[in-house]
Amino acid sequence: MQFGLNESQEILKQNARQFFAGECPMTHVRHLAESKQPYDPALWSKMAAQGYTGIIFPEKYDGLGLGKVELILLLEEAGRALLPGPFWSTVAVAGAVIDAVASDAQKTKYLARICRGEARSTLALVEAGAAWDLADASLVAANGRLTGEKLFVLDADVADFIVVAAPSGVFLVEAQAPGLSVTPMPALDLTRHLYAVQFKDTPAEKLGEGANLTRALNIATAALVAEMVGGMQRVLDLTVDYAKMRKQFGKPIGTFQAVQHQCADMYLETESSRSAAYYAAWALEHDAPDAATATSIAKMYASDACRAVGNRGIQIHGGNGFAWENDLHLYYRRAKASETMLGDATFHRERIARLVIDPVSASCGGNDRSSR
Amino acid sequence: MDLNLTSEEMQFRDELRSWLAAHVPADWAERREESLESRFEYLRAWQRKLFEGGWAGVSWPKQYGGCGANLMQQVIFWQEMALASAPPMANTLGLGLIGPTIIAFGTEAQKTRYLAKILSAEEIWCQGFSEPNAGSDLASLQTEARRDGNFYVVNGQKTWNSYGWIADWCELVVRTDPNVPKHKGLTVLLVDMKSQGISVRPLRQITGESEFAEVSFRDVRVPIENVVGNVNQGWDVAIGTLMHERGTFGAGLQITFRRNMERLIELAAGFERNGRSAAQDPLIRQKLAQCYGEIEVMRWNQMRAFSRINATGVPGPEGSIQKIFWSELNQRLQQVAQELLGPFGQLAGSSEHSIDKGIWAYGYLRSRGNTIEAGTSEIQRNIIGHFVLGLPRSY
Numbered sequence: 001m002q003f004g005l006n007e008s009q010e011i012l013k014q015n016a017r018q019f020f021a022g023e024c025p026m027t028h029v030r031h032l033a034e035s036k037q038p039y040d041p042a043l044w045s046k047m048a049a050q051g052y053t054g055i056i057f058p059e060k061y062d063g064l065g066l067g068k069v070e071l072i073l074l075l076e077e078a079g080r081a082l083l084p085g086p087f088w089s090t091v092a093v094a095g096a097v098i099d100a101v102a103s104d105a106q107k108t109k110y111l112a113r114i115c116r117g118e119a120r121s122t123l124a125l126v127e128a129g130a131a132w133d134l135a136d137a138s139l140v141a142a143n144g145r146l147t148g149e150k151l152f153v154l155d156a157d158v159a160d161f162i163v164v165a166a167p168s169g170v171f172l173v174e175a176q177a178p179g180l181s182v183t184p185m186p187a188l189d190l191t192r193h194l195y196a197v198q199f200k201d202t203p204a205e206k207l208g209e210g211a212n213l214t215r216a217l218n219i220a221t222a223a224l225v226a227e228m229v230g231g232m233q234r235v236l237d238l239t240v241d242y243a244k245m246r247k248q249f250g251k252p253i254g255t256f257q258a259v260q261h262q263c264a265d266m267y268l269e270t271e272s273s274r275s276a277a278y279y280a281a282w283a284l285e286h287d288a289p290d291a292a293t294a295t296s297i298a299k300m301y302a303s304d305a306c307r308a309v310g311n312r313g314i315q316i317h318g319g320n321g322f323a324w325e326n327d328l329h330l331y332y333r334r335a336k337a338s339e340t341m342l343g344d345a346t347f348h349r350e351r352i353a354r355l356v357i358d359p360v361s362a363s364c365g366g367n368d369r370s371s372r
Numbered sequence: 373m374d375l376n377l378t379s380e381e382m383q384f385r386d387e388l389r390s391w392l393a394a395h396v397p398a399d400w401a402e403r404r405e406e407s408l409e410s411r412f413e414y415l416r417a418w419q420r421k422l423f424e425g426g427w428a429g430v431s432w433p434k435q436y437g438g439c440g441a442n443l444m445q446q447v448i449f450w451q452e453m454a455l456a457s458a459p460p461m462a463n464t465l466g467l468g469l470i471g472p473t474i475i476a477f478g479t480e481a482q483k484t485r486y487l488a489k490i491l492s493a494e495e496i497w498c499q500g501f502s503e504p505n506a507g508s509d510l511a512s513l514q515t516e517a518r519r520d521g522n523f524y525v526v527n528g529q530k531t532w533n534s535y536g537w538i539a540d541w542c543e544l545v546v547r548t549d550p551n552v553p554k555h556k557g558l559t560v561l562l563v564d565m566k567s568q569g570i571s572v573r574p575l576r577q578i579t580g581e582s583e584f585a586e587v588s589f590r591d592v593r594v595p596i597e598n599v600v601g602n603v604n605q606g607w608d609v610a611i612g613t614l615m616h617e618r619g620t621f622g623a624g625l626q627i628t629f630r631r632n633m634e635r636l637i638e639l640a641a642g643f644e645r646n647g648r649s650a651a652q653d654p655l656i657r658q659k660l661a662q663c664y665g666e667i668e669v670m671r672w673n674q675m676r677a678f679s680r681i682n683a684t685g686v687p688g689p690e691g692s693i694q695k696i697f698w699s700e701l702n703q704r705l706q707q708v709a710q711e712l713l714g715p716f717g718q719l720a721g722s723s724e725h726s727i728d729k730g731i732w733a734y735g736y737l738r739s740r741g742n743t744i745e746a747g748t749s750e751i752q753r754n755i756i757g758h759f760v761l762g763l764p765r766s767y
Binding site for chain 2: 006256271294349353364
């Protein structure tokens with residue numbers, strides 16, 4: 001048993017860290033956020049040149065053919081850099097769904113374009129009921145056409161095609177399709193944008209059945225957790241640096257246990273989220289029996305942890321942490337958006353309950369309380 | 373990253389598993405409710421059996437009679453012990469802390485004299501570290517040892533000595549030089565608990581049992597050959613001992629928590645809440661799922677930490693997050709149990725209405741000590757703040 005990165009994984013992570021530090025520094029993130037640009041096409045091309053846009057997809061579609069662990073290491077570094085734009089939604093969500101449900105011909109047509117960096121995409125999943133599991137989905141698909149509305153669709157305005165989850169299957173809609181309209185849903189996160197997407201008798205290509213959607217969404221969820229971990233790590237680093245430098249009462253505030261212990265908790269929360277993200281990725285890669293449970297546990301834990309880490313980070317920064325020019329709020333905004341995305345802790349606790357409580361209750365009904 | 377056991381690890385596990393299946397006493401479940409004192413000989417016999425089977429001293433090198441297991445095998449050992457519901461070993465501190473300290477710092481004569489009897493549970497050991505006025509600030513301890521010819525003469529008072537009421541020997545930290553900075557005047561002695569001048573008083577704790585004792589020393593004469601390591605360098609020896617406290621034992625603890633969790637999930641089906649099964653109550657489901665998830669995160673944190681220790685060879689200060697995580701988690705788990713069981717949660721085993729012979733009432737009280745024993749949560753957070761994050765010392 002060896003729960004650590006191997007040499008090539010370590011190299012991938014280090015390279016990604018250097019890449020994002022060089023190509024996407026905070027000044028660039030701020031520039032994109034403040035000029036309301038959803039993403040940087042030049043940066044996208046460079047990411048594609050690194051193979052990042054095809055990291056987990058088969059080589060026959062021009063992907064790198066690496067595993068889920070490699071995917072989450074990349075997302076962790078993207079999260080640390082607060083990479084703006086549709087990388088997660090294109091690769092870890094839409095790409096993973098296409099890979100899971102579509103035919104070989106469709107993958108050659110769509111997935112290969114994602115791998116080569118020629119196309120951006122996203123998944124339209126949630127409707128007005130705000131369920132993350134299609135339980136309340138009512139989008140109508142008939143005769144190759146979609147009618148209805150999807151909400152909270154990330155990056156929809158830059159998507160070249162949108163993958164749509166409907167009760168009757170998974171579809172793909174080209175950006176230019178008639179009857180498709182994309183409306184911004186202005187929200188907290190300034191570096192990744194949400195849209196409402198309306199379909200009015202919009203032509204759509206069916207990719208496959210919804211049965212394999214859950215597994216793809218688990219991959220997307222683990223990748224999102226990894227991205228959250230990267231953000232937490234950055235907030236922790238900024239906060240510890242600040243606590244060493246900022247002086248009050250003649251000494252660095254990091255000397256005070258009221259501050260120090262909050263930093264220790266941030267460390268615990270970040271490391272524990274990281275353990276969970278790595279484990280979930282490994283379990284998904286190997287189709288372990290607990291892969292779905294592990295993914296929900298990771299999202300449950302990290303959803304609460306990333307909020308807590310952000311709160312502590314800003315608290316320790318005092319007034320400076322509340323200021324617009326400080327980078328913390330950009331991370332704080334992303335953390336809140338990611339906390340909700342694909343289900344918050346409450347959603348995933350219920351999912352865990354269905355996976356681990358219900359089978360037991362069903363089999364032991366009115367058990368004897370004293371028979372341990 | 374490969375989270376499967378290697379074929380070597382699997383072989384070790386299978387061998388141990390079949391040995392345990394054949395040897396774990398069947399009546400342990402009934403005897404676990406008895407007081408520590410009354411079942412001590414039973415635990416001693418169990419350790420003896422492990423020793424004869426070659427399984428005592430799992431981390432100890434083979435040349436000292438141990439099992440010579442590598443780190444991952446030690447992890448497997450504690451997991452399998454928990455999975456087999458095996459009783460604990462009588463000489464917990466001797467095996468886990470003091471033996472390894474003697475192996476690391478002791479003389480050949482000391483190794484020959486003490487180690488075999490630790491393994492066989494013939495001699496039980498306790499630690500004399502904490503004092504009434506030296507807990508978290510251990511280095512400020514005041515028990516003094518004055519040199520007198522070929523002896524040290526010890527005077528002072530120790531407290532919270534686990535197994536102090538039964539121990540034959542004690543790893544004692546004393547002050548041998550009061551005129552130097554506090555960390556630099558300490559020495560570790562091996563003290564025969566039957567020496568004249570030692571008096572032991574069991575310390576009754578919140579649960580009503582006496583796991584611990586107070587030990588006082590009045591002109592106790594200890595031969596100088598019983599010094600471990602160098603005189604006035606006892607702090608290094610003591611820290612070496614405490615590092616073992618955050619070892620692989622936690623792997624078994626995780627399994628115990630998981631079993632408690634599984635039992636709570638079973639119990640939830642038999643309790644009612646708001647007119648339906650508690651297992652269907654949204655709030656109870658949320659709380660159980662949260663605990664279930666955290667117990668898994670504890671396992672994954674441990675797996676990462678063990679792999680890191682395996683790679684680097686030393687348990688680092690990051691180990692402090694394991695201690696904080698399991699201790700605070702167990703308190704939350706016990707509280708969730710209380711909420712689920714409602715008024716039944718408080719019942720002792722002697723009540724005919726009790727659940728699981730009162731273990732939940734006991735567990736609630738016992739878990740209160742988890743964030744205090746083996747380094748308080750506050751000290752663990754100091755360790756992370758200073759040694760991991762590099763923040764200035766706060767004291």
